[in-house]
Amino acid sequence: MTPRPYGLLAELTHACPLRCPYCSNPLELAKRSEELPVAVWERVMAEAAELGVLQVGCSGGEPLLYHGLESVIRRIRSEGMYSNLITSGIGLTLERALRLAEAGLDAVQVSFQSDERETGDQIAGARAHDAKLAACEAIHHAKLTLGINVVLHRRNVSNLREIIHLAERVGAMRLELANVQFAGWAWPNRMALLPLRDQVIEADRIAEEESARLRDRMQIVYVMPDFYGSRPKPCLHGWAQRGITVNPRGDVLPCQAAEAISELRFENVRDHSLREIWSDSDAFNRFRGTDWMLDPCRSCPEREVDFGGCRCQAALLTGDARRADPVCALSPDRPLVDAILRRMETEPADSTWTYRSASTSASLTGAPPLENSARM
Amino acid sequence: MKHLADISLNAVPSLKPHVRMQPDRITGRRMLLYPEGAIELDDTGIAILELCDGQRSLGAVVSELAEEYEVESSVLTADVMQFLGELKSRGLLNVGTGNQP
Numbered sequence: 001m002t003p004r005p006y007g008l009l010a011e012l013t014h015a016c017p018l019r020c021p022y023c024s025n026p027l028e029l030a031k032r033s034e035e036l037p038v039a040v041w042e043r044v045m046a047e048a049a050e051l052g053v054l055q056v057g058c059s060g061g062e063p064l065l066y067h068g069l070e071s072v073i074r075r076i077r078s079e080g081m082y083s084n085l086i087t088s089g090i091g092l093t094l095e096r097a098l099r100l101a102e103a104g105l106d107a108v109q110v111s112f113q114s115d116e117r118e119t120g121d122q123i124a125g126a127r128a129h130d131a132k133l134a135a136c137e138a139i140h141h142a143k144l145t146l147g148i149n150v151v152l153h154r155r156n157v158s159n160l161r162e163i164i165h166l167a168e169r170v171g172a173m174r175l176e177l178a179n180v181q182f183a184g185w186a187w188p189n190r191m192a193l194l195p196l197r198d199q200v201i202e203a204d205r206i207a208e209e210e211s212a213r214l215r216d217r218m219q220i221v222y223v224m225p226d227f228y229g230s231r232p233k234p235c236l237h238g239w240a241q242r243g244i245t246v247n248p249r250g251d252v253l254p255c256q257a258a259e260a261i262s263e264l265r266f267e268n269v270r271d272h273s274l275r276e277i278w279s280d281s282d283a284f285n286r287f288r289g290t291d292w293m294l295d296p297c298r299s300c301p302e303r304e305v306d307f308g309g310c311r312c313q314a315a316l317l318t319g320d321a322r323r324a325d326p327v328c329a330l331s332p333d334r335p336l337v338d339a340i341l342r343r344m345e346t347e348p349a350d351s352t353w354t355y356r357s358a359s360t361s362a363s364l365t366g367a368p369p370l371e372n373s374a375r376m
Numbered sequence: 377m378k379h380l381a382d383i384s385l386n387a388v389p390s391l392k393p394h395v396r397m398q399p400d401r402i403t404g405r406r407m408l409l410y411p412e413g414a415i416e417l418d419d420t421g422i423a424i425l426e427l428c429d430g431q432r433s434l435g436a437v438v439s440e441l442a443e444e445y446e447v448e449s450s451v452l453t454a455d456v457m458q459f460l461g462e463l464k465s466r467g468l469l470n471v472g473t474g475n476q477p
Contacts, residue, residue, distance in 0.1 A: 004402065006414070052402045054414045080398060082409040107394055107411040145394035147411055173394070173467055174411055219467050 002279045004052040007243040008081075009256055010041065011059050012066035014248050017090045019125030019355035020113065022151050022186035022193055025061065026259040030248040038068030040269060042075045044246060047274040049079035053244070057109075059086040061248070064096065070103040077104030084109060086149075089135030090128060097135075097142035108139050109147040109176070115162035123155060125355040136170040149176040152203065152225075153193040160203045164210045168218060175218055177207065179225035183257030183312050185356045192353040194344045200228050227337055231302070232309025232325035239287035239311055244278060252277045254284050260312040261321045287311050287321070294322050296330045383434055385453075388472040389460050390430035395468045397425060410468055424456055430472065434460070 014029040036044075048056065056076045063069055064087055076083040085100065089110040097108075110132055114120035120129035139146045148167040152160065160177070167175040179200075180186050180193045195203070207222040214220060226233050236243060236255055245253040251266040252274065258264060264286065267277045278284060286292065290303050297308040308314075309325020317326045317336050326333035383389065391397065396409045397417075406422050408415045417425070423444075427437040438456050442449040463469040 049401060052400075054400075054407075054409060055412065080401060082396065082411075082414075084411055106396070106409075109411070143393070145411060216465055216467070 003241045005048075005242060005244050005278060006053060007055045007057070008044075008048045008053045009057045009059055009243065009245040010044070010063075010072070011061065011245065011247045011256065012036075012041070012063045012069065012072065014061040015065045016061040016088065016356075017065075017126055018062070018088050018111075018128055019357055020123060020151070020185070021125070021189045021353040021355055022153060022180045022184070023356040024181070024184040024186070024256055025356070026184055026247075026257075027188075028259070035066070035248045036246075036250045036269070038071050040250065041068065041072045044269050044274060045072065045075040045079055045081070048244070049081055051275055051278060053081055055082050055084065057084045057086050062088050062090060064091040070099055073100060073103040073105050077106075082106050084147075087111070087135070088124075088128060089132040090126075092135035092138055094138040094141055097138040097144060101142040101144055105144060107145040107147060109149050109174075110135055110139070112148055112150050112163070112166065114150075114156045115159050115166040119156060119159070133170065136172075140171055146170065146172050147174040147176065148172040149178065151180050152177055152195065153180040154195045154199065155192075157195045157199045157203050160206045161210065164206075164214075164220065168214065172218055174221070176221045176223075178221075178223040181257070181310075182316060183260050185354075187260070187316055189353040190340065191344055191347050194227065194340070195225060196345065197228060197341075200225055226309075226313075226325075226327045227341060229327060230329035232306045232313075232328045234306045235310035235313075235325070236307075238289075238307040240278075240284040241288070244274065252281070252283075254287075255312060257312040258283065261315040263321065292322055294324070296328075296332075297324045300330065383457055383460055383464065383471055385433065385435035385438070386473070387434050388430060388432065389428045389434055389437070389464075390470050390472070391425065391428065391463075392468055392470050408463075408468065410466075413466075420455070421459060424459055428460070428469075430470070 013035055014025050015032060058069065058072060063085060073083050083104065083106045085105055085108045087108060087110055112120065112132055113123035117129040121127050136146055150163055164175065182190050186193055204224065207220065211220040240254040245256045246269060247253060250269040252269060253266055264283045266283050267281045293303060293308055297303050309328060311321045314323045314325050315321035318333050323333060324331035326336050328334065394410060397406055398409065400407050406417050408417065423441060424437065427440055438449050438452050442452050460469060464471060
């Protein structure tokens with residue numbers, strides 16, 4: 001039986017004032033002229049609610065740059081779904097926050113790159129930190145609920161305690177701390193982004209300590225980095241089981257990183273209903289359930305626990321999306337992960353990265369596989 | 377059960393403003409929606425939350441439920457506290473003091 005989707009991630013635009021080197025957007029960014037019109041997004045929201053979707057994340061790029069954002073939010077609300085705005089905070093003035101609240105927005109999640117201005121702006125590749133602090137105030141004034149998310153990596157994970165204190169200071173109800181995942185722009189930048197083993201051990205300890213201290217006051221969601229584990233994460237709770245991503249062009253993806261799997265072709269909401277795509281499309285059915293699995297996953301007693309891990313990670317590292325996630329100690333491909341970790345331990349601390357931008361987008365997508373290129 | 381001590385019988389519990397209680401479009405059952413999450417409520421949960429209106433104290437909620445379902449208050453208290461403690465630990469519940477509901 002086809003499962004029920006609970007969440008929809010609506011990537012309204014890939015345009016963004018920030019240039020974070022770990023951006024989860026694909027290397028091939030959608031142009032503004034390719035973006036879906038508001039009327040199509042409104043139809044998508046109606047179809048999502050009919051399918052059973054409860055939570056909609058309006059994301060990007062920077063969703064505030066999408067001209068029809070308020071209309072999309074209004075439709076999400078009128079369909080009875082819960083709306084979350086996932087934003088850099090840039091452009092979220094008090095006036096805009098009030099307008100969004102009036103349209104029925106439920107909650108806002110602001111990204112921070114660090115606890116302090118200098119590193120924050122350096123990671124974002126833009127003057128952003130102070131604008132984010134101002135956005136948090138606007139959110140409170142508009143009586144919207146504030147959450148903070150921070151992508152953790154080698155350059156900021158040692159500041160974890162200070163980052164948690166920042167979230168507390170700006171009045172966040174929820175703090176999402178996700179260790180960098182190697183899809184999108186993070187893949188070519190992985191050597192500069194992967195945290196060191198000692199950093200991870202320390203971060204795990206701090207996250208646990210602070211979660212206990214802040215219990216009842218601020219929810220801390222901490223996602224461990226899987227490279228240092230021995231079992232994969234239950235990615236997406238299984239492929240095409242709970243969530244749908246629609247990108248700015250209207251392509252419908254089982255995961256926001258799914259374009260990393262080059263053999264997949266995605267259907268578009270301009271041509272098909274969300275229901276058809278969710279139940280019948282090849283991209284959604286390809287890795288649904290367990291029939292697609294190869295050994296060791298196929299015969300693994302934990303196949304319904306972690307679902308073989310992340311398909312995108314398997315594709316990026318092994319070239320075959322059907323193989324076990326290589327972070328799994330039972331995978332014959334685990335040496336690929338260990339080799340990356342060994343190489344990374346010898347990488348200088350100031351190793352440079354490539355910022356996300358439209359021009360590097362073209363050069364990176366035309367480039368040969370990056371496994372062999374030493375430094376960016 | 378670890379949240380039992382957190383809410384006093386004089387406290388006035390209510391859902392936080394960002395939490396929405398509404399029927400699910402597929403199952404018709406009532407559920408709570410909040411950032412990045414949802415909880416499907418059973419009949420007990422619904423009965424408890426309908427009384428948590430920001431006016432009644434926890435003690436009043438328990439005694440009304442006890443009367444309605446003809447159960448001893450002492451039996452109900454633990455269940456109600458556990459349910460509300462769980463919501464509180466997820467940041468979904470306001471617990472006002474008796475003086476300032």
